[in-house]
Amino acid sequence: MGSAFIEGWNFVEVLGEGAYGEVKLAVNDVTNTAVAVKIIRWNGDKQRSADIRKEVCIQKICNHDNIIRMYGTREDATSVYMLLEYASGGELFDRIEPDVGMDPFNAQRLFRQLMDAVSYLFDRGIAHRDLKPENLLFDDYDNLKVADFGLATIFRRQGVERDLDKCCGTYPYVAPEVLAKRPHKAQPADIWSCGVILVAMLAGELPWDQPSVDLVEYKSWTERKSTKPPFNKLDILSLSLLKHILDPNASTRFGIAEIKEHRWYKQRLTKALIRGKSQNNQSSPDPKRFRTLPESGESVISYSQPDMTSRSDSREEMNHNISSDHLASFSQPIDIDNMLLSQIPCTQGSSSQLSQTKMQRLVKRMTRFYVTADRDQAVDDLIRACIQLGYNQKKINAYTFSITTTDRRNSYLAFRVSLLDIDGLLLDFRLSKGDGIEFKRCFTKLKLHLDCLVNDDREPPMLSQC
């Protein structure tokens, strides 16, 4: 079992990491309830503290089925702990097959859920500002959940809307007016990112590194040419919608109401026949799984993950923008009362020891497979495959390797491989930093290089057997 976080709760797995700190999975000993704890370190910088408080306040406002809920927060001298709804189904990029995409039925279903979440945010005057597949998670029931409000801001209060002027987000998903560092409307910029996400879902690749006319891919799109990948992979209807969403002119770009009226959005698609294993990693929830909590109520732009150290919206702005009735709407489930009230111990054990536990089975991921070899041989072959592919690898401990490389776009990519003994040897890959689709591409290449080790007879565990 993992290290005690607060009495009765244990950290059992690192779910994700970033410049700010980590997201860990905490499970209650008795009730088996699971909570994601986002741990953001204070660094003494006033601006950073204000940014953290702003993220917390915005998360508190949100109470929607397609947005990760926050149950409460804790603070100590080192960090703030955001107790979040646990999304056990992994991230959107995990369901996108590089260069292929996903079943259009599923893409439409998920895009509709994304529109519902974004519409909810807009109604409350919130702009997310970093929508991308890495920030779109799934629950047990394959519902999409918007996560990570680290760059979000309030653009409307009491009916008065303000333009945004900060250049923030992640390059391939950012709108041209944001990249141009011009004052811009908040809503069209988020809508643009949703359009890029839709291209990724339907075609399995991103249309450009950034929306700059210096890039031939983007320039040809502005000239309304769609004869090259990824656009030539799309059908006429989805292309027609995307022409309105990825409209370089923010003032004529489709809004949510227009998107919802478009024929592609409204058409009734049928689910593709699934060949062999589940195509998009969909499965029905296992009642034996851990319980998630009941529902309750200057340039900050990067190629993969935004730089959290350079956010600069002021605390005054936050206080000014968030009204007390928003805060009052926040409620918390009983299960985590002790988590919110009891002392946080000063020492928290390292999570490396936890990765060997059965808890690892919790996160639904496609980026893992069983091997037939023993651990020594698997390690040797993994290192050899990395060398052949030109990836750098570093041993973190006996069970974990960190792998780094540059992706097709020359952007930094880092991921971890854990060798887990769960009724056999399982190789589990998790993105640490970089673009999710590029990570999937590297995973696929590594898996091919390890082909003779892969145990195809065994389906990797998607669900807990605890």
Ligand code: AMP
């Ligand atoms: P963030 O910095 O908030 O985007 O979180 C980094 C990564 O941690 C995400 O990409 C997810 O893989 C994971 N993560 C964050 N929040 C959750 C959550 N509520 N449930 C499960 N995994 C999460």
